[in-house]
Amino acid sequence: MLATDLGAPTSLVLQRLKDLRVRQYWDPGHSLAQRLSADAQPAQPKQHCCEQKGILWDLAAVYPPGELWTDRVPAAVYFDGPVVKQQAGLEEALQPEKP
């Protein structure tokens, strides 16, 4: 969605996410973004930004344990961007639920 988003991320970019649980994809056709947008459910928070020409970008979504992606992507408990400003919100959303 930036003017410079013309090619897949190079190693220099990919190496920024070193966690072994991470899976990195290059999505030139915005297929995942379109899927997340199309499958957005009422129970899911509405993002405050991050949509350009109907395509989501620069956004983070958190899905709690137990939710399955079947014919639709489940409702996220956290869904907002830009990612760089979401650290506090993401940390809170990723806290295990207290009994």
Place this chain on the structure above:
Amino acid sequence: MACCLPFGFAAAAGATGLSVVLAPLRPWMLAISGALLIFGLWQLYYRKAACRRRSRLTQAIFWVCAALVLAMVLMPQVVASLLADHLPSGLFSYNAPKGQPPLADLDSRSLARLQAEFNEARDEYRLIALLSPT
């Protein structure tokens, strides 16, 4: 441009070099490079009245840039390999960190794989981030 702004030639070479990294824009970059060089050639040698300070340096820059652009047009893979050998590693490769699966283009098949991985981790929180590649 040719006499006062030899950087135009460098821009031509730069556009060509950029086309190595930005493969989808390669035809456009090469076209821009060619146009800049043709314009420079015209000013440098055929429109002499406009070029009162045609120096040897300007001519040298022009011909070096012309050679670079020509090499990029005729032997793109050779030039890309040379650049890859001499530029910082990682600029021309697409390697995920060690231990992660390789970077995959997202299409219907890999989207199904992502869905499967998402569901396999059903006991954990899952975080999807849409990030710019740059």
